[in-house]
Amino acid sequence: MLELTGVSHRYGAAMVLKEISFGVEAGEKVVLLGANGTGKSTLLKIANGLIAPSAGQVRYRGEAISPGALRNAARNRRFRGRAALLFQNPDAMLFNPTVLDEIAFGPRQLGLADAEERARHWAAALGVGRHLDRPPFGLSGGEKQKVCLAALLVLEPELLLLDEPAAALDPRSTGWLVDFLAGLRCTVITTTHNLSLAPELGRRALVLGEDHGLLHDGGVEAFLGDRERLLAANLMHIHRHRHGLVEHRHFHVHDWD
Amino acid sequence: MHIPDGFLSPQTYVPAYAVCAGLWVLGMRRLRARLDEETLPWLAVMTALSFVLMMVALPLPGGSTVHAAGIGLLALSFGVWMSFLAVSLVLAMQALLFGDGGITALPVNALAMGLAGSMAAWWTWRGLRRTNESLALFAAGWVSMVLPALLVALVLGIQPAIAHDTAGRPLFFPFGPEVVLPAVLLPHALVGLGEGLLTLLGHRYLTRRRAQPA
Amino acid sequence: MNNPFADPGARRDRLALLAYALAVLAATLVHDPRWLAGGLTVTLLLAGSGAGGLLSRVLRTVLPFNLAVSMGYLMLAWLRTEPPWQTLLLLNLRVLLLTAITFLFVRRVNLFRALGFSRSLTYLLGLAYSQALTFRRAHEDFRLALVSRSPRRPGLMDRYRVSAAAASWYLEKALAAARESAQALRSRGFFDA
Structure with a gap:
């Protein structure tokens, strides 16, 4: 469904992504792992047709996707109705006067007659139904995240790209999010640098290494069991500990930073 | 209003740097008297704020945009000296870190936008706020854009008179005030309307925020 | 020093x-x-x-x-x-x-x-620069988020609302960041030297 071939990207002189190629089939749940600064967010923005990669191609259902290609109004409408991106900073997505308007923005743009009804439905599904008349700016971080999700899901996309959706959530909300995503029928790619969450977000893992290339594409469990590659991805590091008078070294995974 | 380097003569920018240096020292003293040890963090963050406010686009019908500078808002909300220093630092940052904007034009821009713009906004607001608060805020924003444009245009316009070779040919900016003034002032009088709007809405927003307990 | x-x-x-x-x-x-x-x-x-x-x-x-x-x-x-x-x-x-x-x-x-001779100037420029980069990244995200969420070209009112939301977000973050940096300086003993 989504196909990336040889995607590289640089900001000025800095290499952000190096020759990334992978495909995602309909219905897959994929988790995109990588240490901070390995280019996860940029990769999602490229896959969402927001940034033109320096080299390489993105295809969605066979159609080329890039800012240039999406200047075509019909193609833009088709793609934006099917593929949605949740930004890491939910504030960047919120601009409407009320939560109801925020969620109804997409359907209204498409001229759907039942825009408000849909918005109410998805607000309830995500548990923000009681805030419909409030401005989204005043909500807590977790609630903003849910409003953003509702605003994306209201268009019933086929492909959902989620950029660190758990970063701003407390453990209970994180548990809720994991269950909620598992119940969704659409294809989901979720980025995280939180290893303990990875197996719950998908069975297939894409891992970006510190050289900004694709370090692993395969089972989550297989990757998490591979100490060498966890170290290489900078997702694990070695600690010195003291037990009494004996000093020794540990491998360590930091989940909550 | 970004003048590249090479259009202002040293007879202009060297004295402008001298005046600026004195005012920067004075401004820092004024800020320290008010903010004490919080001066540096506040000034740094206001600089970043000023930097990004200059990036905020005011949409126009038809898909195009204009950019405000946020100087009226900065001056009314945080004072003239804070605004002057923050704008000076933004110009320095743009010139020396982002490679965007001239280093010789810096002191002229700092004095025109940062100081004259901020003071004009402040006094316009003080003068009009008893008549009508909204009008005062809007006019303050408009003036903070138009007066600096006028000053920069004048400084550019006198270049042929103060810097020319023996044959009378210009060495730096080649047009006199009769050409520059209308060319610069007319567009800025329009962009100033956006600046007025930003000042009005931004200041109201901040006042409302301060009224609520944090 | x-x-x-x-x-x-x-x-x-x-x-x-x-x-x-x-x-x-x-x-x-x-x-x-x-x-x-x-x-x-x-x-x-x-x-x-x-x-x-x-x-x-x-x-x-x-x-x-x-x-x-x-x-x-x-x-x-x-x-x-x-x-x-x-x-x-x-x-x-x-x-x-x-x-x-x-x-x-x-x-x-x-x-x-190059400015290392003045601790205050280095601090001032460093904080301003890093905060400016953060704001610039957020600014790009505000713009891209609207594009990403819009199956059709967004209207004038929507673009205006995004600009307003972005500007008020910067104001809010600036106020919070200034308070936080002042506290951080104090806890590091910057003012005691």
């Missing part, structure tokens, strides 16, 4: 800052196009393998303003029937030279190290 001359890199950057200031001054005191062209050549040679990229970036930066000024001057000179070429060459060469010197300086010199 640490000795500002202890670090040879810092010393080099400080000398580069001084050299840059002198070069800018010199480029505005010389009015012979041959000297300016020579200066431009030297600057490009100093840029080494990056010369091509430097020159194209300089051209892109100065083109709009210089083209407008040059065309205007050409028209004026034509009306007055005097040859404009000497002046046009001088003006454009000077602008190119100054911009090239600045870009080379920005590319090569670590400004924070």
Whole structure:
């Protein structure tokens, strides 16, 4: 469904992504792992047709996707109705006067007659139904995240790209999010640098290494069991500990930073 | 209003740097008297704020945009000296870190936008706020854009008179005030309307925020 | 306080800052196009393998303003029937030279190290810069989020709302960041020194 071939990207002189190629089939749940600064967010923005990669191609259902290609109004409408991106900073997505308007923005743009009804439905599904008349700016971080999700899901996309959706959530909300995503029928790619969450977000893992290339594409469990590659991805590091008078070294995974 | 380097003569920018240096020292003293040890963090963050406010686009019908500078808002909300220093630092940052904007034009821009713009906004607001608060805020924003444009245009316009070779040919900016003034002032009088709007809405927003307990 | 001359890199950057200031001054005191062209050549040679990229970036930066000024001057000179070429060459060469010197300086010199002699100035510029980068990234996200969420071209009112939401977000974050940085400074004992 989504196909990336040889995607590289640089900001000025800095290499952000190096020759990334992978495909995602309909219905897959994929988790995109990588240490901070390995280019996860940029990769999602490229896959969402927001940034033109320096080299390489993105295809969605066979159609080329890039800012240039999406200047075509019909193609833009088709793609934006099917593929949605949740930004890491939910504030960047919120601009409407009320939560109801925020969620109804997409359907209204498409001229759907039942825009408000849909918005109410998805607000309830995500548990923000009681805030419909409030401005989204005043909500807590977790609630903003849910409003953003509702605003994306209201268009019933086929492909959902989620950029660190758990970063701003407390453990209970994180548990809720994991269950909620598992119940969704659409294809989901979720980025995280939180290893303990990875197996719950998908069975297939894409891992970006510190050289900004694709370090692993395969089972989550297989990757998490591979100490060498966890170290290489900078997702694990070695600690010195003291037990009494004996000093020794540990491998360590930091989940909550 | 970004003048590249090479259009202002040293007879202009060297004295402008001298005046600026004195005012920067004075401004820092004024800020320290008010903010004490919080001066540096506040000034740094206001600089970043000023930097990004200059990036905020005011949409126009038809898909195009204009950019405000946020100087009226900065001056009314945080004072003239804070605004002057923050704008000076933004110009320095743009010139020396982002490679965007001239280093010789810096002191002229700092004095025109940062100081004259901020003071004009402040006094316009003080003068009009008893008549009508909204009008005062809007006019303050408009003036903070138009007066600096006028000053920069004048400084550019006198270049042929103060810097020319023996044959009378210009060495730096080649047009006199009769050409520059209308060319610069007319567009800025329009962009100033956006600046007025930003000042009005931004200041109201901040006042409302301060009224609520944090 | 640490000795500002202890670090040879810092010393080099400080000398580069001084050299840059002198070069800018010199480029505005010389009015012979041959000297300016020579200066431009030297600057490009100093840029080494990056010369091509430097020159194209300089051209892109100065083109709009210089083209407008040059065309205007050409028209004026034509009306007055005097040859404009000497002046046009001088003006454009000077602008190119100054911009090239600045870009080379920005590319090569670590400004924070060059300003290392003043702890306050380094702190001020460092915090302002990192905060500005954060804001710039957020600014890009506000823009992209609207594109991403819009199956159709967003209307005037929507674009206006996004600008308003972004501006108020920056104000909010700026106020919070200023308070937080002041507290951080205090806990680090910055004011005790």
